[in-house]
Amino acid sequence: MHELGIVTHVAKTLDEVAEENRITKIGSVTLQIGEVSGIINDYFVDCWDYFKKKHPVLQEAVMKIEIIPAVTYCEDCRSEYETVKYGKICPHCKSERTYLIQGNECTIKEIEAETEE
Amino acid sequence: MKVIELHKSVTDSNDRDADRLRAEMKKAGVLLINLMSSPGSGKTTLLGATIKGMPDTRIAVLEADIDSAVDAEKIASWGARAIQVHTDGMCHMDAGMTREGLEGMGYEGVDLAVLENIGNLICPAEFDTGAGLNVMILSITEGDDKPLKYPLMFETSDALVISKIDALPYFNFDMEKCIERARRLNPDIKVFPLSAKTGEGMQAWTDYLHQEIRNWRENS
Ligand SMILES: Nc1nc2c(ncn2[C@@H]2O[C@H](COP(=O)(O)OP(=O)(O)OP(=O)(O)O)[C@@H](O)[C@H]2O)c(=O)[nH]1
Ligand SMILES: [Mg+2]
Ligand SMILES: [Zn+2]
Numbered sequence: 001m002h003e004l005g006i007v008t009h010v011a012k013t014l015d016e017v018a019e020e021n022r023i024t025k026i027g028s029v030t031l032q033i034g035e036v037s038g039i040i041n042d043y044f045v046d047c048w049d050y051f052k053k054k055h056p057v058l059q060e061a062v063m064k065i066e067i068i069p070a071v072t073y074c075e076d077c078r079s080e081y082e083t084v085k086y087g088k089i090c091p092h093c094k095s096e097r098t099y100l101i102q103g104n105e106c107t108i109k110e111i112e113a114e115t116e117e
Numbered sequence: 118m119k120v121i122e123l124h125k126s127v128t129d130s131n132d133r134d135a136d137r138l139r140a141e142m143k144k145a146g147v148l149l150i151n152l153m154s155s156p157g158s159g160k161t162t163l164l165g166a167t168i169k170g171m172p173d174t175r176i177a178v179l180e181a182d183i184d185s186a187v188d189a190e191k192i193a194s195w196g197a198r199a200i201q202v203h204t205d206g207m208c209h210m211d212a213g214m215t216r217e218g219l220e221g222m223g224y225e226g227v228d229l230a231v232l233e234n235i236g237n238l239i240c241p242a243e244f245d246t247g248a249g250l251n252v253m254i255l256s257i258t259e260g261d262d263k264p265l266k267y268p269l270m271f272e273t274s275d276a277l278v279i280s281k282i283d284a285l286p287y288f289n290f291d292m293e294k295c296i297e298r299a300r301r302l303n304p305d306i307k308v309f310p311l312s313a314k315t316g317e318g319m320q321a322w323t324d325y326l327h328q329e330i331r332n333w334r335e336n337s
Contacts, residue, residue, distance in 0.1 A: 005207045005240065006127055013130045017123065027118045031127070038239055088265055096265075097301075104269075108125045112118040 003039060007047045010108060011055050017111070018057045026061040027112040034103040035070040036083055061111075070103025131244055135212035138247030142219075142230075148333040149219075149230045151210075151248035153270060156236030158256035159280040159313055161188045164231060166313040168197045170323045174330065177227045179218040181210050181235050188233060198222060209240035212247040228330055238263070242270040249333055256281045257288050261295035264302055271299050276307040278322065283312040 014026060033039050045063050052058040070083035076095035083103055085091075090098050126132070142149050152160055161180075168176050177198040180189040192199035202218035204210065215232055224230055232248060234241040253274040255263055258281060264271045271277065277299055279292070296308050307325060311318030 005209055005211070005244070009127045009129075009131055009211070013125060013127065016130055017121075017125075021121065023121075106127045108123045108127060110120050110122045110124075112120055114118055 003044045003047045004051070006039065006106060007044070007051045010048075011051060011058060013108060014058060014061075014111065015055060018113075021113070022116045023057060023113045024116055025059075025114040026057050027114070028062045028064055029058075029111050030064045030066060030109045032066045032068050032105055032107050032109045034068045034105040036100070036103045037106050039106060041065050041067075066109065068102055068105055071101050072098050073101045074098045128244060131211050131213070134216075135245035135247040138212050138216050138219075139249060142224075142247070142249060143333070143336075145224065146334050147224050147227050147230050148250065148330050149215075149232065149246075149248045150250045150252055151232050151234055151241070151246045152252050152254070153234045153238070153241045153274070154236060154254035154256075155238050155259060158236075158254045158259060160233050160236070160254060161191055162313045163254065163278065163280060163311075164192060164197075164233065165195050166316070166319055167323060167326070168192070168195050170316075170319050171229075171326065174327070175226055175228045177222060177224060177230045179215065179222065179230065179232045181214075181218070181233060198227065204235065208235060208237055209244050210234050210246050211244045215246045215248075229326065238267040238270050242267075242273050250275050250329055252276045252278060254278045254280050255295070257285055257290040257292075261291045261298070264295065264298035268302050271302045271306065274303065274306060276309065276325065279308065279310040281312060281314070282310050282317060283315045 048063040052061055071080050072083040073080050074090035074095055075097040077093040079092050081091055083100060088098060089096055154160055164178055178192045179200055179202050181202045181204055182188055186201045189199045189201040200218055200222035202214060204214060210232060232246060251274045253270050299306055309318060309322045311322055
């Protein structure tokens with residue numbers, strides 16, 4: 001269960017952030033998730049709602065997700081194309097020498113929080 | 118409420134934990150290997166052959182199966198120290214769980230500790246376990262196209278074991294093509310085609326491990 005694994009890491013990171021910044025309550029968390037990161041968003045939010053109850057500062061935190069589209073770059077014709085539509089093979093020149101430039105990320109973009117005084 | 122921008126990778130806290138664990142293992146002189154593959158590609162069998170092929174090396178194994186203790190019992194029956202680590206249904210091991218397993222088992226006097234990660238070619242590649250060496254197994258029955266489908270695991274591994282080569286006559290597995298695809302993703306990857314069943318290729322593998330254990334100690 002990949003989503004649960006990631007959720008535990010998000011919660012751990014936020015606990016640390018809360019301590020460093022004297023945060024008393026986190027109202028929302030915005031994650032940026034790549035289109036081909038393999039994370040299923042609905043499932044992810046369910047995991048979050050279940051898991052956040054174990055962390056006092058996160059109890060009311062709403063999970064917001066921004067999807068980052070996947071883009072692949074072709075080394076042969078130096079063009080970019082939509083990964084999900086064409087996969088590994090460049091639609092312009094049929095080359096296999098291509099690599100993903102975005103779409104695999106899973107980062108914590110920002111939080112909304114209340115701090116001491 | 119105010120907005121605080123973080124732009125942190127979700128693996129940030131794990132990455133730091135992994136670096137701490139790596140430093141502790143370095144200090145203890147124990148090389149920790151993270152062994153990854155799909156289910157059934159031959160991790161436990163390779164460990165058995167490795168234990169037999171390296172009689173003077175003290176090997177300990179952390180078995181991270183989701184719920185059974187079968188593999189840990191097998192390893193123990195071959196004379197190596199073994200522990201079953203509980204992953205609570207998770208699809209990968211992280212540095213915290215690895216540390217708990219190592220501490221639970223005890224690693225004093227051990228030369229080589231191996232974590233048999235959960236069978237899966239995706240998630241384990243994303244989480245640093247704190248290992249000094251990442252090794253993946255691809256069995257020839259899985260096909261030579263796997264580097265194209267699961268690039269991250271090939272990118273993060275120091276060595277690729279291509280297992281079950283005794284079965285090559287029965288499968289359409291293009292060894293050269295597979296190695297070329299893996300090297301395109303990771304030019305430095307060491308490749309070991311072998312059969313744990315017949316022993317073919319095992320010598321090069323155990324020589325490599327002996328050398329890596331020496332390197333790990335010398336630089337500690
Ligand atoms: N022919 C052949 N079969 C092998 C070889 N190595 C392993 N096998 C067989 O492959 C099957 C799976 O091997 P395991 O060692 O249990 O694989 P594993 O990766 O530990 O499996 P999980 O822990 O369940 O993910 C068994 O039936 C083994 O006998 C080999 O070198 N040659
Ligand atoms: Mg096994
Ligand atoms: Zn192209």
